[in-house]
Amino acid sequence: MSNQGVTVHHGEEINNSTGVSNKKLLMWAFLGSDVMFFGTFIGTFMAYRNKSLNGPYPEDTLDIPITSVSTFVLLMSSLGVVLAVHYLKESKMGLAKFWLILVIIMGMIFMGFQVYEFTHFAHIGMTPQANLFGSTFFTLTSLHGAHVSLGILWLIFLLYNEYKGNLTSENAIDLELAGLYWHFVDIVWIIIFALLYLITAGDGVPPGGLPWTAGH
Amino acid sequence: MSILKDLFHYDGNGWWRIPKTEEAKANPKLEHPFGKFLGMSKDFLIFITSGKGHASPAYYWAIAIILGLITIVEVWWFDVEGLRYLLVPAMLFFSLVKFILVVAFFMHLRFDNKLYSNIFVTCMIIGVFIFSLFLVLSAFHGLGN
Numbered sequence: 001m002s003n004q005g006v007t008v009h010h011g012e013e014i015n016n017s018t019g020v021s022n023k024k025l026l027m028w029a030f031l032g033s034d035v036m037f038f039g040t041f042i043g044t045f046m047a048y049r050n051k052s053l054n055g056p057y058p059e060d061t062l063d064i065p066i067t068s069v070s071t072f073v074l075l076m077s078s079l080g081v082v083l084a085v086h087y088l089k090e091s092k093m094g095l096a097k098f099w100l101i102l103v104i105i106m107g108m109i110f111m112g113f114q115v116y117e118f119t120h121f122a123h124i125g126m127t128p129q130a131n132l133f134g135s136t137f138f139t140l141t142s143l144h145g146a147h148v149s150l151g152i153l154w155l156i157f158l159l160y161n162e163y164k165g166n167l168t169s170e171n172a173i174d175l176e177l178a179g180l181y182w183h184f185v186d187i188v189w190i191i192i193f194a195l196l197y198l199i200t201a202g203d204g205v206p207p208g209g210l211p212w213t214a215g216h
Numbered sequence: 217m218s219i220l221k222d223l224f225h226y227d228g229n230g231w232w233r234i235p236k237t238e239e240a241k242a243n244p245k246l247e248h249p250f251g252k253f254l255g256m257s258k259d260f261l262i263f264i265t266s267g268k269g270h271a272s273p274a275y276y277w278a279i280a281i282i283l284g285l286i287t288i289v290e291v292w293w294f295d296v297e298g299l300r301y302l303l304v305p306a307m308l309f310f311s312l313v314k315f316i317l318v319v320a321f322f323m324h325l326r327f328d329n330k331l332y333s334n335i336f337v338t339c340m341i342i343g344v345f346i347f348s349l350f351l352v353l354s355a356f357h358g359l360g361n
Contacts, residue, residue, distance in 0.1 A: 018331065025331065025335075028332045029335055036342050039346045046351055078318060180323055183323045187319060190314045194290070
């Protein structure tokens with residue numbers, strides 16, 4: 001504990017004993033814990049896959065074309081964040097603001113798709129109480145949606161600071177940290193899209209399950 | 217081994233060595249049925265993984281286009297009846313590639329301090345262990361039946 005000094009370089013505090021930014025280290029530790037958090041929920045979903053004995057089943061509900069569009073929007077928002085950080089570091093404030101606003105809009109579009117999807121599911125009778133598929137699906141996707149919503153609020157806060165002149169190239173690390181969080185949300189969705197949607201979408205009535213028709 | 221060496225600059229001592237000289241660059245072979253295409257693709261992959269042009273907008277666009285193309289292939293694969301039997305391994309492979317691209321290049325783990333990679337990978341291993349444990353429990357104890 002003899003070396004507790006901190007060096008500041010372009011707003012990034014480098015801890016002299018670890019040689020890395022304390023803020024960034026904390027963010028990676030948090031993201032690591034979040035990986036384990038999502039790991040449990042994804043594991044639970046897969047363990048209960050094809051175990052619902054009453055409908056609606058995945059093949060009756062999941063709409064791959066719509067989710068593909070929202071997935072694409074979220075993927076492109078990751079590009080937006082990385083470009084916003086890049087331009088902020090180069091002090092190109094106009095471009096940084098442009099990409100930051102675009103990312104916020106893309107995040108909102110993604111959430112809009114999720115709201116539409118949830119509403120549609122509720123109308124055809126798929127709710128968290130309907131069956132095991134509904135419970136595990138809504139728990140996981142809602143948690144992810146909560147992460148996206150938090151990310152949008154964080155980015156709006158940073159955009160406000162940028163307009164006030166408080167976010168500059170000198171403290172670009174603040175946007176970089178939000179960017180790391182946003183990318184993480186993106187990679188979690190990459191896994192969710194593959195496991196919950198593409199792999200599960202074909203699942204119909206399991207052995208011993210009751211047939212299901214819309215409206216019943 | 218050659219692919220590993222070219223893409224990750226693996227020289228037996230570490231995965232993260234980036235060539236600093238022109239001589240260290242790969243020399244793609246063109247003697248194959250696809251002519252120059254494979255060589256150019258390999259050059260492009262080496263350009264991406266070695267970090268040449270890193271932190272430039274064109275570089276980030278290139279990564280984003282690859283991510284978009286993989287997503288299109290995923291959805292196409294899902295729609296083709298004849299490929300359904302390979303759906304699970306294919307989706308796991310594609311999502312793994314997308315995952316690595318975002319973490320390594322958008323989140324800069326490929327170029328950042330190794331400490332960040334160590335923390336994240338350790339947590340990933342624990343996360344995958346928890347995931348696998350659930351699946352094993354499910355298979356042997358009839359979880360959910």
